[in-house]
Amino acid sequence: MAKAPVDVARLVAVDPAQAARVLKETRAATLAGQRARVAPRPVIGQSWERLLRGGLDPKRDARSGLLAGEEVTLRREASPLRHVLPALWEGLLPAAAATPHVAVVADAEGRVLWREGGAQVLRLADGMGFEVGADWREEAVGTNGVGTVAVLRRPVQVFGSEHFLRAHASWTCAGAPVTDPRDGRLLGVVNVSGPLETMHPASLAWVGSVAKLAEATLRELHLASLERLRAVAAPVLARLDRRAVVVDADGWTAAVTGMPYTARIPLPKSRSAGPVWLPGVGPCSLEPLADGWLVRVGAEPAPPDGARIVLDLARPRRWSVTVLGDEGSWTHELSPRHAELLYLLAAQRSGRSASQLAEDVFGDPARKVTVRAEMSRVRRYLGPYLEHRPYRFREDTDVELLLPDDPADLLPHSAAPAVRAAPAAGGEHVVTVPRVARVGDPGGLR
Structure with a gap:
């Protein structure tokens, strides 16, 4: 019968060499379908089960196909995380620079969009394919501090042989999700990684704090943008004698008149000025206004039949x-x-x-x-x-x-x-x- 999962963080802090041996034995036995002397942590064991069911080979090359530079640029421009990149680097880089760590920001699909670190650790990361444009989804490269974080939507630290791929066994990483503070949608993952002997157990709390700081910054930016739009909308709405709402480009409400406040209006994906039917609102007309839309509401909304x-x-x-x-x-x-x-x-x-x-x-x-x-x-x-x-x-x-x-x-x-x-x-x-x-x-x- 396997023993209870070992306290990996404590063991790494006390004796990294022993931790590496224990984790290697646990991984080898578990992936071979045998009973390990020490059970993997639940978060790791569950990840391994998902990957074994999916047929991923733990001996495969760790490197994945890279996105073309143009695609990386497009993803960066589309990512909301570009607005908080200075806050992320301010939180991640000073501590990462003190030790051989690489700091990474990935998108919601596990693609590495930004990466910083010293020359030596970046060369090590390159050898494992941990490069800008790389695919680090869990199903692509196994248990790791980017893809597994995206699956679980919570901070995760992966030590050495807790990685599913054998090629990652000398590496340790800690990652945390960054979600949209408006609706909880996953925006991406922040991660710090490095050789096993250099990673501190407190890295998980550190990376989690940086992710929360990014979310708070996104919330402040959103509120500030709505406040600017509200100032533009005030004189427009004051002249109207019908129901109307002013929303930003994503449909978040800045101001209303003649109708109850609703936090968000579901705008169509393809938007243009003119008549439109909006779910939960009914027939409306859209007019561009500053960095958003003026929505003039028509008759009482009625849900469509047979939807x-x-x-x-x-x-x-x-x-x-x-x-x-x-x-x-x-x-x-x-x-x-x-x-x-x-x-x-x-x-x-x-x-x-x-x-x-x-x-x-x-x-x-x-x-x-x-x-x-x-x-x-x-x-x-x-x-x-x-x-x-x-x-x-x-x-x-x-x-x-x-x-x-x-x-x-x-x-x-x-x-x-x-x-x-x-x-x-x-x-x-x-x-x-x-x-x-x-x-x-x-x-x-x-």
Whole structure:
């Protein structure tokens, strides 16, 4: 019987050489399907299980294909992290410069966009393919402080032979996710890496603090941009005698008149001035205003009949909901919590009360207030297609689930009891969840 997982951080701090030996033995036994004397840490063991199921060869070359320079430039220009790069380097580089560490900023897909460090450690990183443009998704290069962080959406430190690929066994890394403070969407990962003997266990807390600082800076930048747009909008709205809202380029509200405040308006992906139908708002007209849009609201909104909703949970870390109707279609990227809630509502078309969802998600039916707050946010973009008391999709709406081929890959970040207990429809990739009027049990998803 394997012993309990060793306290790797403490062992590395006390005796790096012994830590390396223990981790090497644990990795060799576990990946060979044998019982290790010391069990891997749960976060590492679960990552190894995902990779073994996916068929990744632990002996493969650690280097992945690099993006062309033009593609790296395009991704940098599109990444919100470019706005906080000075804050990230200010937090990461001074400490990294004192030891042979490389500091990295990757996007949400695990592509390395920026990298800094001393010449010697950069040469070592180059030898492992830890270069600008490299693909460091977990499924591409195994357990690591970029890809595994993106899967779990929380800080992770990987010591030596805890890496899945043998080529990474002399390396240690600590990474933390940077999420959009507005909606929880993953923006990227910050990471520091270096030789095992040079990495301090406190690196995880350090990198996590830098990621939180970046999120706070993004929040401040967003509020400042809304304040500037609000100042421009004030005289415009003062002249209007009808309902209107001014939003930024992403649909976040700066000011309203004649209607209740809504934090975000779901703008169409392709935007141009003129008439448009907006989910949850109805018929409107769009007019460009400064760095945003003036939305003139027309008649009372009414949800379209016979809409179809596609809940895409098949892609790793890129969950979304798409609404298809006669008036057009739109897609909204989901935070981890909203992905859980919508999956559970799709799985139970008859509906779930706030206390039932609280038990499904937290294992505690008393956490109704938290569930109601999250469902209030969900209704901001899916309001016309949802009902409450209990929460459920409208009976005249068809819901299609796109699920991972492997049931174990369904929302791998989730600790929700109902998600972890779900068989994911036996691994079917596409599951059409019928309306309640036709069937009460949604295909055995629970």
